[in-house]
Amino acid sequence: MSSFPTQAGGVPVLVLKEGSNRSRGAEAQHGNINAAKIVAESVRSSLGPKGMDKMLVDNFGDTTITSDGRTILDEMDIQHPAAKMLVEVAKTQDNEAGDGTTSVVIIAGELLSRAEELIDKNIHPTIIIDGYRAAAEKALETLEKIAIPVDLKSKDYLKKAATTSMGSKIVAEHKDYLADLAVKAMLAVAEKHDGIYKADVDDVKVEKKTGESLTSTTLINGIVLDKEIVQSGMPKRVENAKIALIDSSLEIEKPELDAKINIESPNQIEAFLKQEETMIKDMTDKILASGANVVVCQKGIDDMAQHFLARKGIIAIRRAKKSDMEKLAKATGGEIVSSLDDISPADLGYAALVEERKIGDDKMTFIEGCKNPKAVTILIRAGTQRMAAEAERSIHDALCVIRDLLQEPKIVAGGGAPELEMASVLRKYAETMPGREQLAVRVFAEALESIAVTLAENAGVDPVDVISELRNRHEKGETWAGIEVLEGKIQDMSKVNIFEPLSVKKQIIKSANEAASMILKIDDVIASAKMKGPPPGARGGMGGMGGMGGMGGMGGYPGAGEY
Numbered sequence: 250m251s252s253f254p255t256q257a258g259g260v261p262v263l264v265l266k267e268g269s270n271r272s273r274g275a276e277a278q279h280g281n282i283n284a285a286k287i288v289a290e291s292v293r294s295s296l297g298p299k300g301m302d303k304m305l306v307d308n309f310g311d312t313t314i315t316s317d318g319r320t321i322l323d324e325m326d327i328q329h330p331a332a333k334m335l336v337e338v339a340k341t342q343d344n345e346a347g348d349g350t351t352s353v354v355i356i357a358g359e360l361l362s363r364a365e366e367l368i369d370k371n372i373h374p375t376i377i378i379d380g381y382r383a384a385a386e387k388a389l390e391t392l393e394k395i396a397i398p399v400d401l402k403s404k405d406y407l408k409k410a411a412t413t414s415m416g417s418k419i420v421a422e423h424k425d426y427l428a429d430l431a432v433k434a435m436l437a438v439a440e441k442h443d444g445i446y447k448a449d450v451d452d453v454k455v456e457k458k459t460g461e462s463l464t465s466t467t468l469i470n471g472i473v474l475d476k477e478i479v480q481s482g483m484p485k486r487v488e489n490a491k492i493a494l495i496d497s498s499l500e501i502e503k504p505e506l507d508a509k510i511n512i513e514s515p516n517q518i519e520a521f522l523k524q525e526e527t528m529i530k531d532m533t534d535k536i537l538a539s540g541a542n543v544v545v546c547q548k549g550i551d552d553m554a555q556h557f558l559a560r561k562g563i564i565a566i567r568r569a570k571k572s573d574m575e576k577l578a579k580a581t582g583g584e585i586v587s588s589l590d591d592i593s594p595a596d597l598g599y600a601a602l603v604e605e606r607k608i609g610d611d612k613m614t615f616i617e618g619c620k621n622p623k624a625v626t627i628l629i630r631a632g633t634q635r636m637a638a639e640a641e642r643s644i645h646d647a648l649c650v651i652r653d654l655l656q657e658p659k660i661v662a663g664g665g666a667p668e669l670e671m672a673s674v675l676r677k678y679a680e681t682m683p684g685r686e687q688l689a690v691r692v693f694a695e696a697l698e699s700i701a702v703t704l705a706e707n708a709g710v711d712p713v714d715v716i717s718e719l720r721n722r723h724e725k726g727e728t729w730a731g732i733e734v735l736e737g738k739i740q741d742m743s744k745v746n747i748f749e750p751l752s753v754k755k756q757i758i759k760s761a762n763e764a765a766s767m768i769l770k771i772d773d774v775i776a777s778a779k780m781k782g783p784p785p786g787a788r789g790g791m792g793g794m795g796g797m798g799g800m801g802g803m804g805g806y807p808g809a810g811e812y
């Protein structure tokens with residue numbers, strides 16, 4: 250942007266490019282806060298087990314049905330820069346904790362909306378930001394204090410937390426069954442060193458296939474590939490599999506430029522074809538020499554190569570995803586080989602069984618009894634594609650929650666109880682603070698209470714009654730008093746098994762506060778004029794936004810091997 254402040258006769262001048270847009274001070278703040286509020290408003294109704302779901306339709310007419318905060322915002326294609334920051338915060342929450350994405354956006358929205366009221370009362374944003382920071386620190390301290398340490402020897406709490414996270418999703422009807430699978434899967438891949446668990450959600454492979462129902466979802470000890478064996482002449486089953494993992498193509502490379510070959514006699518054609526056959530034979534011979542009886546290739550496999558492999562009773566799979574290749578390498582103990590010249594028996598992975606099975610209308614390949622037993626796949630079955638996709642998202646949340654608990658085995662109860670407890674502590678804390686910061690701490694407390702308010706609203710219970718009773722109970726020392734929405738009653742949430750990991754709640758406070766403060770600090774928005782480019786969807790425009798869009802599209806194209 251070509252904007253720079255100069256002094257012209259003592260009058261500050263800002264030179265901006267033609268068409269640029271600038272808003273400052275209160276105008277900029279109100280604009281940003283409003284945009285963020287609208288985003289928060291849009292996810293509010295989906296909080297909690299009684300929350301509603303959203304149907305989102307993208308440019309191509311594909312529909313997603315979900316109640317997952319991050320997914321809703323991701324699909325909404327938000328343009329406003331401040332609103333985008335809330336989308337970012339949902340992403341951060343998802344990456345760091347995996348659950349709580351709706352809550353973080355609601356709280357950030359409330360923090361901003363209440364800050365706006367204070368700004369209107371002439372309280373400077375920096376004072377609000379300082380107050381919020383102090384409040385967030387106190388809130389986190391309170392969470393640590395009330396959190397209940399759990400013993401991981403009993404898997405009870407892992408299961409309870411996973412069930413809670415799925416209770417607010419479309420798959421809630423089957424939450425017990427799915428939570429059980431998620432706990433087993435995560436424990437299978439977790440590693441324990443000196444009593445401390447390390448677990449990575451990505452180590453659990455999740456595949457989905459439409460057909461049957463959610464209760465047919467299974468946990469497989471091994472890797473499942475959504476691929477069929479490449480040629481019908483190959484065996485469907487190999488025991489004691491020695492697996493070659495190859496990320497180059499088993500084809501003769503086509504020249505990049507059009508090449509012309511002058512052939513003058515029939516003999517030459519024959520020689521030419523013979524040469525091609527020899528090259529392919531040479532490739533498959535190298536694989537055979539390594540002792541492999543299963544080949545998983547990230548790229549294509551030539552028909553003739555398939556034929557040679559089939560003749561030797563070897564199973565081959567082509568165009569495996571890069572991420573699957575990596576999972577296979579880890580699971581089978583094999584090395585991914587790029588050049589066939591280098592392939593050796595030491596590079597091969599091992600699995601007790603490789604078998605193609607028919608799942609629904611499709612065929613999938615199961616690689617079971619891997620060398621490394623820490624390889625598991627959850628195979629989701631669901632009546633429709635959309636249900637399968639939502640089940641995948643819900644299982645992802647559950648896996649994350651289990652990981653969070655394994656890494657920090659402390660829980661809090663849900664239903665707004667911890668938020669109300671923090672709010673109660675913050676109100677007392679506010680009294681010890683000087684002047685205006687006190688107001689900021691008080692509104693921070695109210696923003697936290699918005700979780701219970703929203704849960705009540707979504708359950709059709711009067712939020713005013715709920716909040717006043719909850720405040721009373723927390724005053725009296727009932728730490729876990731919250732609103733149980735399935736029955737619509739105020740209860741001790743720790744007695745009804747609604748538990749969440751402490752780390753999810755901590756991350757919500759940190760991220761919501763950070764996002765709100767960042768937006769509050771902005772008092773000047775300078776937006777350059779949008780460049781005119783080719784219409785959306787056109788590829789390879791002359792730079793500018795259109796060109797970028799084109800590149801984005803290209804980036805999203807399933808590249809080498811990723812389809």
Ligand SMILES: Nc1ncnc2c1ncn2[C@@H]1O[C@H](COP(=O)(O)OP(=O)(O)OP(=O)(O)O)[C@@H](O)[C@H]1O
Nearest residue numbers: 296297317318348349350351352417663664733734
């Ligand atoms: N039975 C229940 N009664 C009351 N509150 C519940 C119950 N089950 C879950 N909750 C609460 O619902 C909230 C979680 O709702 P939800 O899962 O929809 O949103 P999120 O976790 O913030 O975001 P997302 O799951 O979309 O990433 C938590 O505050 C949790 O304590």
Ligand SMILES: [Mg+2]
Nearest residue numbers: 348349414417
């Ligand atoms: Mg959740």
